[in-house]
Amino acid sequence: MSSKLLRSTPLRAAVRSTQSQSSRAGLAGTTFVRTKATLPDLSYDYGALEPAISGKIMELHHSKHHQTYVNSLNDASEKMEAAKSSNDVASQIALQPLINFHGGGHLNHTLFWENLTPKNQGGGEPPTGALSTAINDSYGSLDALKEKFNTALAGIQGSGWAWLVQDTQTGSVSIKTYANQDPVVGQFRPILGIDAWEHAYYLQYQNRKAEYFKAVWDVVNWKAAEKRFK
Amino acid sequence: MANKHHTQTRTEPRRHSKESRNDVQDLLKRFAFVPLLLLTALLARYLLSPTPTTLTETVIPAPVLPNMAHQYSLPKLPYAYNALEPHISEQIMTLHHSKHHQTYVTNLNNALSSYTSALSTGNVPAQISLQQAIKFNGGGHINHSLFWANLCPASSPDATLAAAPKLGDAIKRTWGGEAQFKEAFETALLGIQGSGWGWLVKVENHTGERGRLAIVTTKDQDPVVGKGEVPVLGVDMWEHAYYLQYQNGKAAYVKNIWNIINWRTAEKRYLGGQDESWSVLKASM
Ligand SMILES: [Fe+2]
Ligand SMILES: [Fe+2]
Numbered sequence: 001m002s003s004k005l006l007r008s009t010p011l012r013a014a015v016r017s018t019q020s021q022s023s024r025a026g027l028a029g030t031t032f033v034r035t036k037a038t039l040p041d042l043s044y045d046y047g048a049l050e051p052a053i054s055g056k057i058m059e060l061h062h063s064k065h066h067q068t069y070v071n072s073l074n075d076a077s078e079k080m081e082a083a084k085s086s087n088d089v090a091s092q093i094a095l096q097p098l099i100n101f102h103g104g105g106h107l108n109h110t111l112f113w114e115n116l117t118p119k120n121q122g123g124g125e126p127p128t129g130a131l132s133t134a135i136n137d138s139y140g141s142l143d144a145l146k147e148k149f150n151t152a153l154a155g156i157q158g159s160g161w162a163w164l165v166q167d168t169q170t171g172s173v174s175i176k177t178y179a180n181q182d183p184v185v186g187q188f189r190p191i192l193g194i195d196a197w198e199h200a201y202y203l204q205y206q207n208r209k210a211e212y213f214k215a216v217w218d219v220v221n222w223k224a225a226e227k228r229f230k
Numbered sequence: 231m232a233n234k235h236h237t238q239t240r241t242e243p244r245r246h247s248k249e250s251r252n253d254v255q256d257l258l259k260r261f262a263f264v265p266l267l268l269l270t271a272l273l274a275r276y277l278l279s280p281t282p283t284t285l286t287e288t289v290i291p292a293p294v295l296p297n298m299a300h301q302y303s304l305p306k307l308p309y310a311y312n313a314l315e316p317h318i319s320e321q322i323m324t325l326h327h328s329k330h331h332q333t334y335v336t337n338l339n340n341a342l343s344s345y346t347s348a349l350s351t352g353n354v355p356a357q358i359s360l361q362q363a364i365k366f367n368g369g370g371h372i373n374h375s376l377f378w379a380n381l382c383p384a385s386s387p388d389a390t391l392a393a394a395p396k397l398g399d400a401i402k403r404t405w406g407g408e409a410q411f412k413e414a415f416e417t418a419l420l421g422i423q424g425s426g427w428g429w430l431v432k433v434e435n436h437t438g439e440r441g442r443l444a445i446v447t448t449k450d451q452d453p454v455v456g457k458g459e460v461p462v463l464g465v466d467m468w469e470h471a472y473y474l475q476y477q478n479g480k481a482a483y484v485k486n487i488w489n490i491i492n493w494r495t496a497e498k499r500y501l502g503g504q505d506e507s508w509s510v511l512k513a514s515m
Contacts, residue, residue, distance in 0.1 A: 060477055060478055064477070064478040065478055068478070097423070101423045157362075157366045157450050157451070158424055158425035158426070158449065158450030158451070158468075159424035159425045159469075160424070179424065180423050180424030181423070181424070197424075197469065198425075198468065198469035198470050198473060199469050199473060199477075199478070202469060202470060202473045202474065203473065203474065203477075206325055206329070206470075206474070207325055207329040207330055207333070207470070
């Protein structure tokens with residue numbers, strides 16, 4: 001990958017990147033403070049996850065797909081602000097699916113990039129500490145978790161994600177699948193997510209998605225997952 | 231009994247159609263229709279019926295066929311894999327038909343044969359839990375069968391709206407013009423969040439008048455099987471349908487697909503009913 005693709009800035013979390021933007025003048029004379037989502041930088045090169053995920057996939061996935069979610073989220077947010085300032089409740093409700101979809105796409109991909117890392121930077125190295133214990137408690141072993149996780153991924157009918165989540169009520173971890181770009185919010189905390197949309201693997205694996213699900217564990221960043229686990 | 235009556239009602243129009251003159255073919259078609267029931271919302275209705283005997287009577291025709299659920303097969307394409315170039319690449323067509331569609335057929339057959347066993351053992355929880363697999367894979371089989379038949383090479387005389395005079399008139403009446411219709415259809419296709427399909431559907435009403443047209447989108451592999459709904463034209467918006475050629479540029483895929491729409495097929499479906507639109511599907515049983 002060319003050096004211009006290699007960014008030195010550390011990956012920013014979606015929330016932080018959202019806050020990092022400055023305020024902006026509002027519409028139609030109304031001034032309001034509005035934050036803008038931005039595409040987070042990757043902390044590794046596009047080609048660094050090969051052979052598990054090709055550089056071409058990573059480049060399109062990050063610079064095109066994720067960028068589109070960011071742009072569309074900003075667009076929907078702007079319309080939402082306008083609907084709020086004009087007290088247009090019907091429009092606010094109508095905009096919610098767009099916020100869910102594009103906002104979810106932004107959050108999910110941001111978490112996804114973070115929970116991947118090249119093999120020579122610790123990709124695939126098993127989790128330790130409290131997360132490892134929680135996995136063993138729920139699944140018996142890391143291998144058993146991976147097997148169940150891959151079954152969950154393969155069972156997604158359409159586009160979606162599989163996540164290892166932590167139940168904020170009980171503290172235990174479990175595998176959950178989410179349709180399309182539905183984000184992990186509410187009772188569950190996202191620990192580790194795998195993108196099962198066809199764009200995540202198709203250029204390299206085509207219809208052989210089981211091979212992608214198997215290979216991706218080589219570049220999973222369990223250290224990032226540990227940091228999310230509480 | 232109620233369902234038997236229903237089956238006859240659904241079968242009757244075909245008795246009058248000209249291809250039904252052949253008795254053997256007619257018989258085969260009648261057998262073929264039984265598993266098709268499983269693919270429709272009718273299944274849910276029977277399953278939820280308060281009289282379990284109704285269910286038994288409806289689906290039991292399976293034993294008439296040699297001791298297992300009917301096996302579906304992949305329908306042949308009516309053109310070569312490279313015939314839709316440059317709008318859809320040979321590689322996409324090859325994978326899409328021989329791998330993706332084949333997987334839906336295989337998984338549908340597996341689900342139906344598990345379903346047949348669950349019926350014969352009276353295992354109701356298993357019957358219910360198999361419904362989603364039947365819907366998804368049955369939908370995938372129906373949708374792709376319809377899709378292949380509503381495409382044709384760009385050089386074909388069928389690849390222009392002029393090949394669908396009656397449908398063309400209805401489209402112009404409904405949307406104000408061909409361009410307006412296409413724009414509305416493209417907007418619907420590009421608005422799909424996740425995997426799904428965009429359809430031009432004819433919705434018939436109880437008066438027996440020719441139905442009105444509507445653009446609808448369905449998620450994942452949900453098929454268009456509602457009462458009175460006839461899928462006239464469908465476009466696959468799963469990423470596998472375009473990604474190898476168009477990548478994230480799905481708007482270009484949606485623009486280009488107009489060059490390879492088989493309007494003659496669309497006209498036939500528009501003038502016919504659900505049976506007409508499912509004729510390709512039946513041929514693969
Ligand atoms: Fe993605
Ligand atoms: Fe497809």
